[in-house]
Amino acid sequence: MNSNVLQNKFNSIFDEALLNEIDTVGKLVSFKKDDIIIDINQPLTHIPILLNGNIKILREDEGGNELLIYFLEAGETCTMSLTCCMGTTKSKIRAVAEQDSTLIMIPVQNMQKWFHNNESWRNFIIQSYQTRFDEMLEAIDSIAFLKMDERLYNYLINKTKLHASKTLVVKHLDIAEDLHTSRVVISRLLKQLENENKIKLSRNKIEIL
Amino acid sequence: MNSNVLQNKFNSIFDEALLNEIDTVGKLVSFKKDDIIIDINQPLTHIPILLNGNIKILREDEGGNELLIYFLEAGETCTMSLTCCMGTTKSKIRAVAEQDSTLIMIPVQNMQKWFHNNESWRNFIIQSYQTRFDEMLEAIDSIAFLKMDERLYNYLINKTKLHASKTLVVKHLDIAEDLHTSRVVISRLLKQLENENKIKLSRNKIEIL
DNA sequence: ATTAATAAGTAACAAATATTACATAACTTA
DNA sequence: TAAGTTATGTAATATTTGTTACTTATTAAT
Secondary structure: OOOHHHHHHHOOOOOHHHHHHHHHHOEEEEEOOOOEEEOOOOEOOEEEEEEEOEEEEEEEOOOOOEEEEEEEEOOOEOHHHHHHHHOOOEOOOEEEEOOOEEEEEEEHHHHHHHHHHOHHHHHHHHHHHHHHHHHHHHHHHHHHHOOHHHHHHHHHHHHHHHHOOOEEOOOHHHHHHHOOOOHHHHHHHHHHHHHOOOEEEEOOEEEEO | OOOHHHHHHHOOOOOHHHHHHHHHHOEEEEEOOOOEEEOOOOEOOEEEEEEEOEEEEEEEOOOOOEEEEEEEEOOOEOHHHHHHHHOOOEOOOEEEEOOOEEEEEEEHHHHHHHHHHOHHHHHHHHHHHHHHHHHHHHHHHHHHHOOHHHHHHHHHHHHHHHHOOOEEOOOHHHHHHHOOOOHHHHHHHHHHHHHOOOEEEEOOEEEEO
């Protein structure tokens, strides 16, 4: 089998026949941290399912400035790709590997066929949509209702969970880009958090206390 | 038939059998402008399909402050309800009638059955998801990337399209709530737009030039 | 017509965030 | 180790948005 990770992670979600089909038509692809997996305006011909690692989904404005919308975790699929494949074929978001990641890429035709004839696939798709919707709502809440210091702290907490580590390896500039603000603002607020004994700063490193 | 609007609007989307079923199980409900159609935390037992009018979908923070996410137009369904019905049963958004509106309410059980056995319904659902996703992305873009004056102007333009009229009947306070800011800010920016000859202001009325 | 209620205008000020500019610290590489 | 590069700290200032407080205009009610 292409991947026994697939077997382990999805045997309660997909039926046996589908698992085998996924294994047959899906291509296993690996990305290194910070690799662009899908870029904005790129035609979408495959649906990715994330086996290992994390992916961040970003939106971009005309000036090329980014904004993190949400993270994908293992077992999840990029719903953006789904919608794109049904209608518009160009990606509206950028997907970047947050860590080294492995994906199974499934050709659109199969995805459409399964949607037509496989119950477990349909449930998976609907479930994915629901999760994504919730994340989008949270993203909106965060941007609209929270101040930058709160957004920053949430972001850090989120990352510790994602990476399963209280010590983050990040630069202030990277955070600024994800949160769509400037490096100076982030440095300032981080220093504030340090003064409140919530974090400890050092070069390329933030320890959450 | 319950509604010939249904027949007219949906005969190219749903197959004949489904149209009849919708007509049988769906309940026609009317709302007046500003009526709350679905509120936050309200259990969802029906899927609404909008026949006439417009609905605005709002999100709320802990302080009870609102934020407009997007508008629903005739022929559309509230995807939020869909996701809610599949998992969480409580609404995460508030739906308010932007104008007098008529909806067909479909019990969840039917929606699930159709999703299982009716191709045209599945396509409708997927199509709905896609539209909603796009609107959510636009909402995020707007909040994250635009300044209040641009958001305001877009909001006004959007409303003229929705209401098919260049003259809007609104109060500054209502706009402020939709955009999650204060009345004073909106009044200030509107006056600015008026000075730029983009709009003309009077009590309860904004004319887009 | 007078009064009350609601909507809008505006000034003054406060807070949050953005920008510029530069200093210092920590790593990298020749 | 010296020089260059990258990351961070921080002050000064500008801009945007939010808040308070009050005035004026418009409509509704008595």
